[in-house]
Every structure is written in C-alpha cells, then in structure tokens.
Amino acid sequence: MSGCETRVVAIALDGAFADHSADRRAGQQYPGGRTRPASQFSGRQPATAETDELLKSQLSAEGPASAIAKTESAADANEPLPPNAGQSADIDAQRIKESFGYLMADAQSAMEYFYAQLFATSAEARAMFPLCMSQQRQRLFAALCRVVGSLDGGEASRAYVAELGRDHRKFGVRDKHHPAFFDALLATARHCAGRAWTPETASAWRAALDYVSATMRAAAAADAAARPAWWVGEIVAHEVRAPSVAVLTIRPDQPLEYAAGQYLPVQVSRWPRVWRSFSIACAPRPSGLIDLHIRAVPGGLVSNALVHHLATGDTVLLGPPKGVMTAPGTDRDLLCVAGGTGLAPIKAIVDSVLAAPAGPPRKITLFVGARREEDLYDLAALRALESAHPSVHVIPVLSEQPGFGGLTGMLPDVVRGNGLFSNAEVYICGPDAMVRRTALLLAADVPAGHIHHDPLPDTPDFPAAGPGTGAGQAATAPQGG
Ligand SMILES: Cc1cc2nc3c(=O)[nH]c(=O)nc-3n(C[C@H](O)[C@H](O)[C@H](O)COP(=O)(O)OP(=O)(O)OC[C@H]3O[C@@H](n4cnc5c(N)ncnc54)[C@H](O)[C@@H]3O)c2cc1C
Ligand code: HEM
Ligand code: HEM
Known part of the structure; x- marks a missing residue:
C-alpha cells in the first residue's frame, strides 16, 4: 500500500x-x-x-x-520510461486515424471488447472504473478522439496528453496500470479493424500508444514531485x-x-x-x-x-487547481461580470488585484447578477470591499424583481448598456449562456485578448430575453446561476 x-x-x-x-x-x-x-x-x-x-x-x-507526493513518485520512478516519451514525430498518424475509424464505427462492440480485455488481464482495473456514468463516457470518447486526432500535432498534442497524465493522478491511476490499459486498447483496435489490420498498422498503433503512455507517465511523475x-x-x-x-x-x-x-x-x-x-x-x-x-x-x-x-x-x-482565467498582467481598469456563483473566481481576481503592491490607480467595476434580492448571497461582503476600497464599484443586477431599487434586466444587456469599457480588462463568469452573450456584446468595444472567461462548450444556449428567464442563467450552464 x-x-x-x-x-x-x-x-x-x-x-x-x-x-x-x-x-x-x-x-x-x-x-x-x-x-x-x-x-x-x-x-x-x-x-x-x-x-x-x-x-x-x-x-x-x-x-x-x-511526503505523499514523494512516496508516489518514488514508487513510479522504479519503472523506466520508454525512450520515446514526449516524441510524436515518428508516429504514422494517418494510418492510426484510418483504423480508429473502424473502432468508432462500432463503438458499442469496441467498448465491450475493450473492457473484457482490460478486466480479464487486470483485476485491479475493474475496481477503478465506475459502473455507470454516461457523462464521463462522452468525455472519454472526446478525449480519445482528441488524442488520436492530434497525434501529428507536435507540441500541442504533447501538452494535451501530458495534461491527461496529470489529471489521472486523482483517479488513483499509477504507472503499473498503464500496460493493461494500453494493451487492451491495442487489442480493441486490432479486433475492430479485422482484415484491414496489417503489420504496419500494428506497429503504428504500438508506437502511438507507447508515446501516449510514456508522455502521460512522465507528466504524472513530474507533477507528483511537486x-x-x-x-x-x-x-x-x-x-x-x-x-x-x-x-x-x-x-x-x-x-x-x-x-x-x-x-x-x-x-x-x-x-x-x-x-x-x-x-x-x-x-x-x-x-x-x-x-x-x-x-x-x-x-x-x-x-x-x-x-x-x-x-x-x-x-x-x-484535486489540483487548474484554469487559465487568472489575474491580469496589465494595469488596465477591470470590468467584472458575475452571474450567480460565477462570482467566486471573479472575487478571487478582484482580491488579488487589490492585494497587489500599489500600481497606478485602476477602477474595478463589478456587475453581480442574480434572479432576486435574496440570491445576492455575498452582497454584504462585496459592500464591505467597496467601503474599504474606493476604486471598487459593485453593481447588483436582478432579473426577476422589477420593483428592485437598482438595475434590473438580463445581465449581459444591462452591462452593455451601462458604461464604456473599451479600456478595461474584462472578466466574465457564470452560466455558459450569460458568459457567451456578455462576451459577444462587449466584443464590439473591447479589443480581442482583453476579454477573459473559462472555455465554453460548443452549443449556444442563451434563452430569449423575457420574463422568467433569469439573469441569463440557462439550465445547462456549468456554473450555477
Ligand atoms: C470550471 C468550472 C467551475 C465551476 N465552479 C463552480 C462554483 O464555483 N460554484 C458552483 O456552485 N458550481 C460550479 N461549477 C459547477 C459544478 O462543477 C457542478 O457542475 C455543479 O455543482 C453540479 O454538480 P452536481 O454533482 O451537484 O450535479 P450532477 O449530479 O452532475 O447533475 C445533476 C443534474 O443537475 C443538472 N445540472 C448540472 N449543473 C447544473 C447547473 N449549473 N444548473 C442547473 N442544473 C445543473 C445536470 O444536468 C443533471 O441533470 C463549476 C463548473 C465548472 C466546469
Ligand atoms: C480512461 C479509460 C476509460 C474510462 C474511464 C471509461 C469509462 C466509461 C464509462 C464510465 C462508461 C459508461 C458505462 C455506463 O454508462 O454504464 C463507458 C462506456 C463506454 N466506453 Fe469506456 N472508458 C474508458 C476507456 C474506453 C475505451 C478505450 C473504449 C474504446 C475502445 C471505451 C468505449 C466505451 C463505449 C463505446 C462505451 C459506451 C457503452 C454504451 O453506449 O452503452 N471506453 N466508459
Ligand atoms: C489514451 C489515454 C487515456 C484517455 C484519452 C483517457 C481519458 C479519460 C477521461 C476523459 C476520463 C474522465 C475524466 C473526468 O471525468 O474528468 C478518464 C477517467 C479515468 N481514466 Fe482514463 N484515459 C486514458 C488513459 C487511462 C489509463 C492508462 C488508465 C489506467 C487504468 C485510465 C483510468 C481512468 C480512470 C480510473 C478514470 C476515472 C474513472 C472514474 O472513477 O470516474 N485512463 N479517462
């Protein structure tokens, strides 16, 4: 143990x-x-x-x-990494993409074959996989496709696979689990390709999987040391x-x-x-x-x-913190737009800007969106921040309380209609739809590169403005409204 x-x-x-x-x-x-x-x-x-x-x-x-990190890296360091860790140059990506098509064409039987292989060779692996989590399954396929799709992508592909390696540490995945996993994946690719499988396809897959495994393991080991x-x-x-x-x-x-x-x-x-x-x-x-x-x-x-x-x-x-929406490296004014608990990272960014050693004075305007007044769960703390720092201006916006003394309406539209922010560094967080819409409206004034938010899923889902729709909070949003 x-x-x-x-x-x-x-x-x-x-x-x-x-x-x-x-x-x-x-x-x-x-x-x-x-x-x-x-x-x-x-x-x-x-x-x-x-x-x-x-x-x-x-x-x-x-x-x-x-101590915990040292123990893990020491254990994993016993297994030497293959010499091709971190190199994708020699991989025949085209050949792999072609045969991956067979796997995707019959994903159900690929899955059955994969798990049968994996669990037959590794009892430990069986205990590591959940019985039912369809959301995860979609992520897995997206990730597999991305790995295969980017095998010839050089540095970007290496960075993605390395990230996978670091991410898997929290699932308890160790070096010793890799051979069974990648052998099962190779066997599945061969099974699905059927007669189309050739010695060349086999060596292309082996090289690619060695590269993926070695890159994941190297990144996990480096992360475990830190x-x-x-x-x-x-x-x-x-x-x-x-x-x-x-x-x-x-x-x-x-x-x-x-x-x-x-x-x-x-x-x-x-x-x-x-x-x-x-x-x-x-x-x-x-x-x-x-x-x-x-x-x-x-x-x-x-x-x-x-x-x-x-x-x-x-x-x-x-688990380990991640995300690229971090505090600005510039002295520009700040426009922050937070819907619901999307306030959390925005508050951290405002906190860190205020704590930074004094630079030129900068204005911080923070729009906080909620449905009703009782949903403004952090208003007292924000008002205290405002009193302590005259540069901070907090503006609550309610979408479902027309009689409210302050601003009312859909958060993105209210922000757009209440100020000129072309010189600001913009931070937006909240439901996907609200983030998408705010970014779109502000893009008319604010130069690209100065609008920051976490990555959004592909499908737009902003509800039509109107009664009862909330401050841009759609049901599918990742960060609650
Ligand atoms: C980068 C990132 C940062 C996040 N930060 C925060 C944060 O600071 N605070 C916070 O509260 N949440 C945050 N979230 C959302 C959080 O990760 C969860 O998705 C959310 O708490 C639901 O998880 P759950 O396990 O309770 O629901 P699940 O069991 O996953 O979902 C149950 C049901 O709820 C639905 N559902 C899931 N999310 C929502 C939602 N937001 N609104 C309405 N229905 C939903 C699902 O579709 C499903 O039907 C963040 C998400 C991301 C991607
Ligand atoms: C990190 C590795 C993997 C994880 C964590 C994982 C996890 C899962 C989970 C949780 C499910 C859902 C099960 C359910 O809903 O009952 C699933 C289903 C599935 N998996 Fe995996 N899996 C992995 C590897 C693979 C691989 C390598 C393949 C293909 C070769 C694969 C193919 C599938 C398919 C096709 C399904 C869908 C089954 C269905 O539609 O009923 N998985 N996987
Ligand atoms: C091509 C390489 C791999 C890909 C693309 C991949 C992809 C994924 C993805 C997308 C998830 C879900 C992540 C999330 O929910 O945040 C996942 C989870 C997981 N993976 Fe992998 N994985 C790979 C290799 C491995 C290996 C080598 C193992 C070792 C056995 C492994 C075991 C697991 C486990 C145990 C989970 C968590 C399952 C759970 O409890 O939900 N994966 N993987």
Whole structure:
C-alpha cells in the first residue's frame, strides 16, 4: 500500500471524513479502488487528536513536495520510461486515424471488447472504473478522439496528453496500470479493424500508444514531485447564505498552490470517485484557507452534499487547481461580470488585484447578477470591499424583481448598456449562456485578448430575453446561476 493510501484510510478510520451518510458510504470505494469497511463509519465524530497530529505533520516544514507526493513518485520512478516519451514525430498518424475509424464505427462492440480485455488481464482495473456514468463516457470518447486526432500535432498534442497524465493522478491511476490499459486498447483496435489490420498498422498503433503512455507517465511523475494527487480539506466554516447557496471555508491538509481565478475538483465521501469543479473564491492567503461558493442544483450529487449535508468539521477531497482565467498582467481598469456563483473566481481576481503592491490607480467595476434580492448571497461582503476600497464599484443586477431599487434586466444587456469599457480588462463568469452573450456584446468595444472567461462548450444556449428567464442563467450552464 502506498503512502497516499495509508494516509486517506488513516483519516477515514478516525472519523474525520465523516458526514451524515454513513450507511451509503459503507463499503463504497475511494480513489484507486480502496474500500471503506462499513463498521468504521458509524456517524459524525469530531476530528481526533490523531487527525490533528496528522494534519500538523503534513503542514510542517516539508513544503509542497510533501511526503505523499514523494512516496508516489518514488514508487513510479522504479519503472523506466520508454525512450520515446514526449516524441510524436515518428508516429504514422494517418494510418492510426484510418483504423480508429473502424473502432468508432462500432463503438458499442469496441467498448465491450475493450473492457473484457482490460478486466480479464487486470483485476485491479475493474475496481477503478465506475459502473455507470454516461457523462464521463462522452468525455472519454472526446478525449480519445482528441488524442488520436492530434497525434501529428507536435507540441500541442504533447501538452494535451501530458495534461491527461496529470489529471489521472486523482483517479488513483499509477504507472503499473498503464500496460493493461494500453494493451487492451491495442487489442480493441486490432479486433475492430479485422482484415484491414496489417503489420504496419500494428506497429503504428504500438508506437502511438507507447508515446501516449510514456508522455502521460512522465507528466504524472513530474507533477507528483511537486504536489500531491489530492488534498484532504477540512470544512472550517459552512454558511448557508441563500436557499440553495452556501459559502464554505476549507483548510487543505497540505499547501495548495493556485492562482486567483482557478478552480479545483472536489469529491465528497457520499459520492466516491465523483469529482466536480468549483472555483476558489479568494486570492491565496497566508493561512492557506480557501473559500468556495456552492449552489445546490436540483438533483445534483456533489453540490447538494456540499450545501445540505456537509457541515463544519467534515472533510472533502480536493484535486489540483487548474484554469487559465487568472489575474491580469496589465494595469488596465477591470470590468467584472458575475452571474450567480460565477462570482467566486471573479472575487478571487478582484482580491488579488487589490492585494497587489500599489500600481497606478485602476477602477474595478463589478456587475453581480442574480434572479432576486435574496440570491445576492455575498452582497454584504462585496459592500464591505467597496467601503474599504474606493476604486471598487459593485453593481447588483436582478432579473426577476422589477420593483428592485437598482438595475434590473438580463445581465449581459444591462452591462452593455451601462458604461464604456473599451479600456478595461474584462472578466466574465457564470452560466455558459450569460458568459457567451456578455462576451459577444462587449466584443464590439473591447479589443480581442482583453476579454477573459473559462472555455465554453460548443452549443449556444442563451434563452430569449423575457420574463422568467433569469439573469441569463440557462439550465445547462456549468456554473450555477
Ligand atoms: C470550471 C468550472 C467551475 C465551476 N465552479 C463552480 C462554483 O464555483 N460554484 C458552483 O456552485 N458550481 C460550479 N461549477 C459547477 C459544478 O462543477 C457542478 O457542475 C455543479 O455543482 C453540479 O454538480 P452536481 O454533482 O451537484 O450535479 P450532477 O449530479 O452532475 O447533475 C445533476 C443534474 O443537475 C443538472 N445540472 C448540472 N449543473 C447544473 C447547473 N449549473 N444548473 C442547473 N442544473 C445543473 C445536470 O444536468 C443533471 O441533470 C463549476 C463548473 C465548472 C466546469
Ligand atoms: C480512461 C479509460 C476509460 C474510462 C474511464 C471509461 C469509462 C466509461 C464509462 C464510465 C462508461 C459508461 C458505462 C455506463 O454508462 O454504464 C463507458 C462506456 C463506454 N466506453 Fe469506456 N472508458 C474508458 C476507456 C474506453 C475505451 C478505450 C473504449 C474504446 C475502445 C471505451 C468505449 C466505451 C463505449 C463505446 C462505451 C459506451 C457503452 C454504451 O453506449 O452503452 N471506453 N466508459
Ligand atoms: C489514451 C489515454 C487515456 C484517455 C484519452 C483517457 C481519458 C479519460 C477521461 C476523459 C476520463 C474522465 C475524466 C473526468 O471525468 O474528468 C478518464 C477517467 C479515468 N481514466 Fe482514463 N484515459 C486514458 C488513459 C487511462 C489509463 C492508462 C488508465 C489506467 C487504468 C485510465 C483510468 C481512468 C480512470 C480510473 C478514470 C476515472 C474513472 C472514474 O472513477 O470516474 N485512463 N479517462
């Protein structure tokens, strides 16, 4: 058992990973297929002295390259990386794309064949894969297609595959799991190609899969030398601010480096192996504490657990922070547009700009959209920020409260109609549709490159403006309105 495994089980055993769902958790699996024995989760208990010691020792002088990270990289370093790690130049991408077509043409039988091969050769792999998660399946196919589609893409392809390698650390994937996975994939490609499979196709696939595996492993090992695969976060404050919104303050058990504006994956013990992204709502603090703003979506697994089931003293798992919508490197004024809990990363960015060593004075205008007044869950804190910093101007916008004394209407249109922002650095976060529409409207004034938001899915879904549609908050949006 590795260092990581020992650590999480130790925390689980002493009850610090407790919430109100002992019965559902019993016997369920945790990253890497570990199982929690039922008897060890008999209700919520306070963290013990043992946990405190554990947390203290992990927060001690070691720095980010912690014991857990060292253990993992040392174990994986035993397996030498193939010499072609990180080189895609010799891959016959065209040949692979052609035969990948056979696999895609009959995805159902490809899938059956793949899992039969994988599980026949690796019992451990069986425990690592969930039984049912169709959203994940779509992501997997998108990712596989992207890997195959970009095999001849040089640096961009290498960067994507490396990212996959880093991302898989939080699933408990280790070097030793790679051979069974890629052998199964190769066997599947051969099976699907049938008579079209030639020795040349075989060697093209082998070279490509060696490259993908080696690049993933090298990136994972480099990442493991710098940071853990996941952090245990203790909830130190849990405040329900609106009917379905809570603000959580979490103490990671080890230093967690991030840039203001980034998000991180969160897993709750009630839903083992289900990771959801949440934006960090503050700039990095000396205390290491992070804030999250969570909206519980109807029927949502992780968001409801975080808002309605977890409480102070409970713990969650945190994955590595990521995201490119980070604080500006310029001195331009700031226009921030936040819909719902899209406020979280925006607040972090504003925080970090205000904390930066004094530069030329810059105006920060923050539009905060919500449906009704009670949904402005962070208004008191924003007003306090405004009082402390005269450069900050907070403008609430409500979409479903016509009698409201302030601005009303659809957030993107209200922003567009209330100021000239051509010299501003623009940050937008919230439901996809709102982000898309705001970016579109502002693009008329603001030069390309000065409008920032997280990547959006391809399909536009902005509802027609009108009564009852909310401040641009569409149901499919990733970040709750
Ligand atoms: C980069 C990024 C950052 C994010 N940051 C935050 C954040 O700071 N705060 C926050 O609250 N959320 C944030 N989200 C959204 C979050 O990751 C989850 O998608 C959301 O909490 C739902 O997860 P769940 O497990 O509760 O719901 P699931 O179990 O995944 O979904 C259950 C049902 O709810 C629907 N659903 C999913 N999301 C929404 C939604 N937003 N509105 C309405 N219905 C929905 C699904 O279609 C499904 O029918 C972010 C998402 C991304 C991609
Ligand atoms: C990282 C590796 C993989 C993961 C995490 C993964 C995960 C999943 C999950 C969770 C499902 C949904 C199961 C369900 O809904 O019941 C699924 C289905 C599927 N997988 Fe995978 N998978 C992986 C690799 C592969 C590979 C390599 C192939 C093809 C060769 C493949 C082909 C499929 C297909 C075709 C389905 C759809 C089955 C259906 O429509 O019913 N998967 N996968
Ligand atoms: C071509 C290489 C690979 C691709 C394209 C790929 C793709 C993916 C994707 C897209 C996901 C879902 C990520 C998410 O939900 O955020 C995933 C999850 C996962 N992958 Fe892979 N993967 C690859 C290699 C591997 C390997 C080598 C293993 C080792 C066994 C592996 C095991 C897993 C596991 C265990 C999960 C999580 C399943 C869960 O619990 O939800 N993958 N993969």
